[in-house]
Amino acid sequence: MRILLTNDDGIHAPGILALKTVLEGLGEVRVVAPERQRSASGHGMTLHKPLRITPTRLADGSEGFATSGTPTDCVILGLDVVWEGECDLVVSGINLGSNLGWDVTYSGTVSAAFEAAILNLPALAVSLALDRHVEGYKPDFGTAAQFTLSMAQKLLADPLPPHTFLNINVPAIPENEILGVAITHQGRREYVDRVATRQDPAGRPYYWQYGNLREYDPDAGSDVHAVLNRRISVTPIQLDLTAYNLMEQLRDWNL
Ligand code: MN
Numbered sequence: 700m701r702i703l704l705t706n707d708d709g710i711h712a713p714g715i716l717a718l719k720t721v722l723e724g725l726g727e728v729r730v731v732a733p734e735r736q737r738s739a740s741g742h743g744m745t746l747h748k749p750l751r752i753t754p755t756r757l758a759d760g761s762e763g764f765a766t767s768g769t770p771t772d773c774v775i776l777g778l779d780v781v782w783e784g785e786c787d788l789v790v791s792g793i794n795l796g797s798n799l800g801w802d803v804t805y806s807g808t809v810s811a812a813f814e815a816a817i818l819n820l821p822a823l824a825v826s827l828a829l830d831r832h833v834e835g836y837k838p839d840f841g842t843a844a845q846f847t848l849s850m851a852q853k854l855l856a857d858p859l860p861p862h863t864f865l866n867i868n869v870p871a872i873p874e875n876e877i878l879g880v881a882i883t884h885q886g887r888r889e890y891v892d893r894v895a896t897r898q899d900p901a902g903r904p905y906y907w908q909y910g911n912l913r914e915y916d917p918d919a920g921s922d923v924h925a926v927l928n929r930r931i932s933v934t935p936i937q938l939d940l941t942a943y944n945l946m947e948q949l950r951d952w953n954l
């Protein structure tokens with residue numbers, strides 16, 4: 700069993716090491732991840748400049764491969780170069796912060812799983828659903844890592860159709876406060892106050908994107924609703940984004 704492990708928080712982020720430690724119980728794990736923070740890089744791919752792979756020591760002393768590319772680049776380099784085309788499973792995470800609803804389109808973590816699905820490999824994207832910065836809070840990836848191991852075992856025993864993957868979000872609360880697992884659909888996420896304007900020392904404006912979540916009642920059955928209600932969210936995702944219900948209306952346009 701050959702497992703490719705990546706993320707978008709960078710190769711030295713604690714979430715990826717937590718996952719590596721548990722997945723080693725399942726097979727041989729190779730960590731191929733961005734050399735720096737690449738969150739919200741979406742499904743970006745590097746085409747117009749060379750990429751580098753740098754062997755790196757992880758915090759546990761084991762070997763990893765840091766790349767100069769995006770999470771998507773990491774999946775391609777990991778599969779074609781590091782694993783030389785022989786890989787059974789791709790896992791992306793554990794991201795520090797949720798990847799719920801429409802956020803999956805921004806997410807480098809989820810996009811790595813999209814890339815694996817395109818390459819016809821089974822994949823899991825895993826996130827620790829922590830949305831507020833709490834001073835002094837030390838994230839605990841243990842529950843999410845153990846859950847990912849059990850999901851990887853289920854996925855390998857009962858494979859899903861080609862070009863699909865699972866997006867997993869684990870609430871960042873103590874394990875004994877988690878109320879179970881919900882199979883969910885993608886919910887909604889929108890942001891307000893998205894751009895902060897400041898001035899640089901020369902008096903010129905610069906802009907910092909961040910934003911606060913728009914408050915609304917998430918629909919029951921959605922990933923957002925599950926995590927809010929202390930459940931682990933598992934969303935099956937497919938590559939086909941077609942709005943099938945609009946095709947009939949378009950036909951009436953007499954194109
Ligand atoms: Mn991230």
